[in-house]
Amino acid sequence: MFASQTWVRRALLAAFLLSPLPSLAEVAARLDQVSAAVVVTGLAPHDMSSALTNAKAVRLRLEKNPSARGMLISLNQNGTDLIVVPRFALKAGADYELTVAGETLRVDLPAPDANTPRLVSFAPSQAVIPANTLRIYLHFSEPMARGQLRKMVSLATADGTPVASPFLTLETELWDPRQTRATLLLDPGRIKQDVGPNVELGAPLEDGQSYRLAVSPEMRSAAGIPLGQSVSIAFRVGPPERRATTPSTWDILAPTPGSRAPLSLAFDRIMDSGAALRLITLRGPDGQRIQGQITSDGGGWSLIPDHPWQAGSYSLIVDPELEDVAGNTIGAPFDAAPGTIGTRTEPVILTIEMSEP
Amino acid sequence: MSPTKSLLTASAVALASAGAVSAQSLSSAGALAFDTANTLFVGDAEAGLVHAFDLTDALTDQADYQLGRAQTFEGRTIFNHLDVEIAALLGVEAADIAINDMVVHKPTKQIFLSVHRGRGPDAEAVIIAVNHGALELVDLAAADHSSMSVGPVPTAETLEFGQPLNTLAITDIDYYNGELFVAGVSNEEFSSKLRRIPFPFTNEISTSSIEIWHAVHAQYETRAPIITQTIAELDGQPTLIAIYACTPIVRIPLAELTDGAEVRGTMIGEMGFGNTPLDIVPYVNGWDGTSNVVVTNTNRSAASINLEAIASADAMPHGEGVQNVFFVEGVYQFPLPMSGTLHLDTLDDTYALVVRHSPEDVRNIQLHTVPMPFFFDRADHIVEMNFDGSPDPFGYKAAPPVEDN
Numbered sequence: 001m002f003a004s005q006t007w008v009r010r011a012l013l014a015a016f017l018l019s020p021l022p023s024l025a026e027v028a029a030r031l032d033q034v035s036a037a038v039v040v041t042g043l044a045p046h047d048m049s050s051a052l053t054n055a056k057a058v059r060l061r062l063e064k065n066p067s068a069r070g071m072l073i074s075l076n077q078n079g080t081d082l083i084v085v086p087r088f089a090l091k092a093g094a095d096y097e098l099t100v101a102g103e104t105l106r107v108d109l110p111a112p113d114a115n116t117p118r119l120v121s122f123a124p125s126q127a128v129i130p131a132n133t134l135r136i137y138l139h140f141s142e143p144m145a146r147g148q149l150r151k152m153v154s155l156a157t158a159d160g161t162p163v164a165s166p167f168l169t170l171e172t173e174l175w176d177p178r179q180t181r182a183t184l185l186l187d188p189g190r191i192k193q194d195v196g197p198n199v200e201l202g203a204p205l206e207d208g209q210s211y212r213l214a215v216s217p218e219m220r221s222a223a224g225i226p227l228g229q230s231v232s233i234a235f236r237v238g239p240p241e242r243r244a245t246t247p248s249t250w251d252i253l254a255p256t257p258g259s260r261a262p263l264s265l266a267f268d269r270i271m272d273s274g275a276a277l278r279l280i281t282l283r284g285p286d287g288q289r290i291q292g293q294i295t296s297d298g299g300g301w302s303l304i305p306d307h308p309w310q311a312g313s314y315s316l317i318v319d320p321e322l323e324d325v326a327g328n329t330i331g332a333p334f335d336a337a338p339g340t341i342g343t344r345t346e347p348v349i350l351t352i353e354m355s356e357p
Numbered sequence: 358m359s360p361t362k363s364l365l366t367a368s369a370v371a372l373a374s375a376g377a378v379s380a381q382s383l384s385s386a387g388a389l390a391f392d393t394a395n396t397l398f399v400g401d402a403e404a405g406l407v408h409a410f411d412l413t414d415a416l417t418d419q420a421d422y423q424l425g426r427a428q429t430f431e432g433r434t435i436f437n438h439l440d441v442e443i444a445a446l447l448g449v450e451a452a453d454i455a456i457n458d459m460v461v462h463k464p465t466k467q468i469f470l471s472v473h474r475g476r477g478p479d480a481e482a483v484i485i486a487v488n489h490g491a492l493e494l495v496d497l498a499a500a501d502h503s504s505m506s507v508g509p510v511p512t513a514e515t516l517e518f519g520q521p522l523n524t525l526a527i528t529d530i531d532y533y534n535g536e537l538f539v540a541g542v543s544n545e546e547f548s549s550k551l552r553r554i555p556f557p558f559t560n561e562i563s564t565s566s567i568e569i570w571h572a573v574h575a576q577y578e579t580r581a582p583i584i585t586q587t588i589a590e591l592d593g594q595p596t597l598i599a600i601y602a603c604t605p606i607v608r609i610p611l612a613e614l615t616d617g618a619e620v621r622g623t624m625i626g627e628m629g630f631g632n633t634p635l636d637i638v639p640y641v642n643g644w645d646g647t648s649n650v651v652v653t654n655t656n657r658s659a660a661s662i663n664l665e666a667i668a669s670a671d672a673m674p675h676g677e678g679v680q681n682v683f684f685v686e687g688v689y690q691f692p693l694p695m696s697g698t699l700h701l702d703t704l705d706d707t708y709a710l711v712v713r714h715s716p717e718d719v720r721n722i723q724l725h726t727v728p729m730p731f732f733f734d735r736a737d738h739i740v741e742m743n744f745d746g747s748p749d750p751f752g753y754k755a756a757p758p759v760e761d762n
Contacts, residue, residue, distance in 0.1 A: 062450060072494060144477075277522075278523060
């Protein structure tokens with residue numbers, strides 16, 4: 001009696017474990033690449049209708065996020081399929097879980113196809129830069145993620161001693177629209193003469209010292225790929241530049257008419273290379289802006305025209321907002337004597353004659 | 358009319374309406390402000406725009422939502438792990454979002470946050486509202502919308518030479534008496550331009566350059582971007598109170614800020630070095646009726662400054678023989694027990710609201726109310742009266758626990 005009861009129990013258990021459970025086993029979720037929606041197949045009709053009437057019972061969440069909160073979704077029915085439309089595109093390479101009709105289904109997205117980012121250049125790139133340099137640009141090969149500069153970029157002297165808080169800590173990082181160029185502002189309070197931080201901590205850069213600006217290998221692109229190797233930029237620091245910019249002292253190398261040779265300027269100091277590209281323009285004898293390829297490394301500026309040069313009088317227009325790397329403008333030095341910078345400055349126009357040799 | 362022509366017209370109409378209802382009117386969402394009615398202003402640095410959204414139909418009154426118990430110096434944590442919760446709503450990890458600013462719509466006490474989903478150039482900008490302790494995505498497409506250009510605008514000519522790299526990071530927007538005041542930091546210039554824009558937008562913008570004295574010696578004057586600002590009446594005169602990148606506090610009467618003007622702000626204080634201001638918010642001290650501003654900082658605790666003191670403050674000393682200013686100087690700054698603050702606004706006369714690092718666990722980003730005027734939440738601090746068995750002179754412990762609704 002006792003034995004047969006056990007046998008019956010075992011048989012029932014085995015039947016339970018082995019029996020196919022069609023309504024549960026077939027429920028599956030997959031991402032439809034075209035619509036970017038999650039398609040749930042195999043739902044029993046009553047599960048479908050209860051999902052649609054009680055949308056809150058359907059939850060799509062990123063596995064890695066510790067919150068139980070589901071993301072914003074809307075639900076549709078397509079035949080026997082439940083379509084879960086996320087309000088925001090699911091993140092490539094991430095794993096999501098979908099809870100529907102008491103089941104938790106995984107939706108894994110393929111990893112994104114993304115290049116490893118590189119630091120391609122920086123400015124100023126001159127071997128010696130002024131002690132009161134205000135701005136450093138870092139150019140990357142890929143769009144980078146915001147919000148990591150403070151952690152990922154550091155400055156040290158040549159012997160490895162870290163320079164304490166050299167950069168202005170702004171809430172917003174300064175990037176170009178594509179996020180491939182970062183602007184680092186050396187703390188202006190430590191550059192301006194006799195301001196509290198400058199007196200207390202000294203300028204971040206000292207005349208005669210050598211430095212290394214290091215970018216961490218962990219710095220990530222917008223697609224989440226790290227640089228992979230640390231990059232270190234070495235430079236030496238010279239005397240501070242505290243004079244207003246004077247375009248009349250620039251050397252101009254004018255090409256001969258008929259050629260497409262570059263028109264080149266050599267600055268008397270290191271100018272802001274980003275601003276130089278935008279704020280120095282050339283107009284032809286007819287007053288039209290000359291189109292061509294403009295380059296600047298901060299030490300100079302050159303323009304290779306799309307069409308050969310014509311003989312005549314050209315105007316090089318220097319916007320008053322152009323700054324050198326230390327923030328000095330045409331109107332005034334960065335640290336100006338009282339009463340000298342409150343005056344409006346017009347663009348400086350240099351005339352360049354191009355004539356046959 | 359030929360059939361071809363009418364077809365063209367129809368498609369043009371379709372395109373126009375698709376543009377008008379586009380949910381992606383925001384390229385980015387940074388600084389926030391409300392006017393005195395229901396218009397939310399959003400700084401969009403990527404597009405170089407300030408947007409205005411009429412949220413009249415989206416606002417929900419929060420008067421019945423309990424904010425804490427000011428009598429016993431108790432605030433309310435509306436959210437723990439605010440970043441994680443918003444990220445969950447948007448389907449990403451906390452590391453993939455940025456909470457850029459926070460503002461309270463004063464008439465309804467409803468809280469709004471500007472958030473980026475993603476950290477790349479294609480990050481999606483959204484506005485999140487808090488409705489009785491729940492997070493909601495604001496449907497901006499349903500709101501009446503207008504916008505005004507403030508940043509470097511690529512002209513047809515500049516575009517010919519490639520997409521420019523310069524941007525203006527909008528650091529603050531303030532509304533005062535029918536006008537917006539927009540401060541920002543350029544990534545290629547170190548300027549001190551303040552933009553003043555009438556609202557409703559008329560396509561007019563006036564830009565003033567404000568020079569300031571160095572705090573010490575005053576042998577130099579300088580340019581620097583304004584980071585945060587507010588407008589208050591000082592002796593009946595509307596005045597801009599601005600804090601610059603290396604923390605001088607400057608006072609400028611609005612009447613001086615005309616288009617193209619070169620203005621010298623009166624520097625009346627120094628917030629101290631190695632520090633960047635975050636927010637400056639006016640408030641009235643309910644205990645003594647005085648008008649003040651509270652300033653939050655990246656590397657220092659917050660400070661309160663009395664408006665009468667700002668009005669009457671002398672310019673910082675300058676000239677031969679003046680000693681260096683290393684620390685907090687000038688107009689009196691009352692230190693407040695508030696640090697780790699990321700964003701600040703006031704909810705009403707009694708409570709301020711912060712997004713902050715929890716004092717107990719800095720990894721926990723909280724949305725939390727703080728009783729004014731001391732910006733002091735008893736639970737945040739180790740004070741004797743919180744201990745079991747300790748004296749309870751003010752009867753705080755006798756008070757029943759706060760039951761949040």
